[in-house]
Amino acid sequence: MKQPISLIVNGERYDTLCQPNLTLLEVLRENLQLTGTKHGCELGECGACAVLLDGEPVLSCLVLAMECAGQQITTVEGLARGAELHPLQAAFADHGAAQCGYCTPGILLTAKALLERNPCPSRSEVREALSGNLCRCTGYLQILDAVDAAAQVLREEQR
Numbered sequence: 001m002k003q004p005i006s007l008i009v010n011g012e013r014y015d016t017l018c019q020p021n022l023t024l025l026e027v028l029r030e031n032l033q034l035t036g037t038k039h040g041c042e043l044g045e046c047g048a049c050a051v052l053l054d055g056e057p058v059l060s061c062l063v064l065a066m067e068c069a070g071q072q073i074t075t076v077e078g079l080a081r082g083a084e085l086h087p088l089q090a091a092f093a094d095h096g097a098a099q100c101g102y103c104t105p106g107i108l109l110t111a112k113a114l115l116e117r118n119p120c121p122s123r124s125e126v127r128e129a130l131s132g133n134l135c136r137c138t139g140y141l142q143i144l145d146a147v148d149a150a151a152q153v154l155r156e157e158q159r
Contacts, residue, residue, distance in 0.1 A: 010078025025049045025060035036076035036105045047133030050106035057110045076105035087153040097146035099137035107133045
């Protein structure tokens with residue numbers, strides 16, 4: 001039996017009905033039509049479905065939507081600043097870090113959480129933070145370079 005739920009996604013409130021056993025991933029994609037969050041393994045092993053829940057990365061395939069009521073959810077659709085790309089998005093484009101793009105939304109959000117916690121991470125800290133996000137295309141070097149570049153831009157913006 002479907003139940004009402006209110007979710008705050010990318011700063012907007014969404015009211016919808018869903019089965020209590022639906023994951024946040026399913027509700028984001030199917031009910032709210034926010035398809036930037038990707039279906040990957042649905043086992044919590046690939047990171048393609050990562051979103052931010054109150055600023056922390058979570059695997060939306062492992063979280064029930066009902067558990068997220070009242071929390072701030074950020075998807076890749078909420079990353080840009082209006083018409084301007086977030087520095088991470090711009091750096092991914094500039095460094096060729098998004099090839100097929102399937103893993104990119106989860107990596108972007110995971111990197112965003114890292115840079116908010118640690119604006120000057122070492123390369124090994126970036127690797128560790130992104131270790132739950134699998135990419136089959138890039139070999140990761142471009143991704144690491146893009147996160148480093150975005151961190152520098154964000155630090156300069158803070159000055």
